[in-house]
Amino acid sequence: MERVYNFSAGPSALPEEVLKQAAEEMLNYQGSGMSVMEMSHRSPVYDKIIKETEENLRKLMNIPENYAVLFLQGGASLQFSMVPINLLTRDKKAAYIDTGVWSTKAIKEAQKIGETLILASSRDKKYSYIPEVQNIPQDIEYLHITTNNTIYGTRYTSLPKTDAAIVADASSNILSEPVDINKFGIYYAGAQKNLGPAGVTIVIIRKDLIGREPENTPTMLAYKTHAEKNSLFNTPPCYNIYMVGLVLKWLQKQGGVEAIYQRNLEKASIIYDFLDNSELFTTMAEKKDRSIMNVVFFLPTEELTKKFLDEAAKNGLVNLKGHRDIGGLRASIYNAMPVEGVKKLVEFMKKFEKENRR
Numbered sequence: 001m002e003r004v005y006n007f008s009a010g011p012s013a014l015p016e017e018v019l020k021q022a023a024e025e026m027l028n029y030q031g032s033g034m035s036v037m038e039m040s041h042r043s044p045v046y047d048k049i050i051k052e053t054e055e056n057l058r059k060l061m062n063i064p065e066n067y068a069v070l071f072l073q074g075g076a077s078l079q080f081s082m083v084p085i086n087l088l089t090r091d092k093k094a095a096y097i098d099t100g101v102w103s104t105k106a107i108k109e110a111q112k113i114g115e116t117l118i119l120a121s122s123r124d125k126k127y128s129y130i131p132e133v134q135n136i137p138q139d140i141e142y143l144h145i146t147t148n149n150t151i152y153g154t155r156y157t158s159l160p161k162t163d164a165a166i167v168a169d170a171s172s173n174i175l176s177e178p179v180d181i182n183k184f185g186i187y188y189a190g191a192q193k194n195l196g197p198a199g200v201t202i203v204i205i206r207k208d209l210i211g212r213e214p215e216n217t218p219t220m221l222a223y224k225t226h227a228e229k230n231s232l233f234n235t236p237p238c239y240n241i242y243m244v245g246l247v248l249k250w251l252q253k254q255g256g257v258e259a260i261y262q263r264n265l266e267k268a269s270i271i272y273d274f275l276d277n278s279e280l281f282t283t284m285a286e287k288k289d290r291s292i293m294n295v296v297f298f299l300p301t302e303e304l305t306k307k308f309l310d311e312a313a314k315n316g317l318v319n320l321k322g323h324r325d326i327g328g329l330r331a332s333i334y335n336a337m338p339v340e341g342v343k344k345l346v347e348f349m350k351k352f353e354k355e356n357r358r
């Protein structure tokens with residue numbers, strides 16, 4: 001079977017070049033005589049891989065010296081716990097904005113640790129927009145947001161105004177658009193959408209937020225543990241970090257974040273322009289808050305939705321089923337999805353509309 005255009009929300013498509021390079025280096029990484037999977041995380045060869053990966057991420061995102069970059073495990077989901085465990089210490093408060101399932105999960109973990117304010121929610125309209133927040137309290141330790149809402153196809157285009165540290169779950173849009181990291185206290189993302197295979201989580205954290213955890217915090221759950229040892233306190237997810245490194249080099253070759261952002265805008269507008277003019281397909285997310293990573297759309301009946309998925313798959317366009325919470329269809333078009341894949345999808349949608357319009 002040929003490779004398909006894979007619109008999966010996560011784990012998702014990786015650049016073909018990256019997979020080929022990984023395959024080439026699988027048995028013998030750069031003359032070391034072994035696979036990256038087989039080498040000691042304390043060897044000089046591996047040390048170079050993890051250091052280069054961090055340096056390249058710092059360059060691509062302009063991460064200043066007063067931020068640490070950590071490579072952790074446990075996914076974005078462990079960050080839902082680690083953030084409050086480290087920052088929401090006794091008598092303190094944290095604030096959250098609820099923009100969907102992932103935010104809700106983050107809120108639930110914070111509530112186990114300390115006083116958690118929910119400042120706004122878009123639940124009233126099935127999370128189809130990013131809610132405005134006024135009057136953010138002064139006495140909060142941090143404000144948590146989800147910068148891109150993978151399930152509903154919404155994203156933040158401007159940040160809430162607060163002096164508190166903004167903690168962002170950027171799992172589904174890290175490196176898809178330029179961000180000023182100085183505006184965040186913590187910026188975290190599981191790798192499996194835009195960065196590499198599942199298994200490593202990137203945590204970019206302002207250094208003054210490290211070391212605030214209570215004394216009885218389990219060692220592995222304290223940011224300090226990992227920051228002090230440059231993510232080598234214990235065995236890190238070595239191979240995944242290597243893969244992230246390859247993806248970052250690929251991204252540099254594409255021209256960096258600004259260039260990929262322009263390409264992402266182009267890809268998103270190809271689909272949204274078609275959807276906005278369609279007499280068959282509908283959308284849900286408010287236009288001003290539309291994600292450029294996850295495009296959510298619908299057909300009028302379950303029957304047509306099923307037919308669409310079947311026929312799309314026969315045309316090499318796969319994983320277009322919407323999340324089970326809202327149904328419908330979703331095209332995830334992360335950095336690695338080429339423009340041609342999106343064009344092919346829209347051509348297919350046009351044909352489908354012609355054949356199925358009443």
Ligand SMILES: *Cc1c(COP(=O)(O)O)cnc(C)c1O
Pocket residue numbers: 010074075076077078102146148149150169170171172190191
């Ligand atoms: C996928 C996703 C998660 C879950 O990540 P895990 O790495 O599986 O824990 C969390 N937040 C967002 C925004 C996501 O898209």
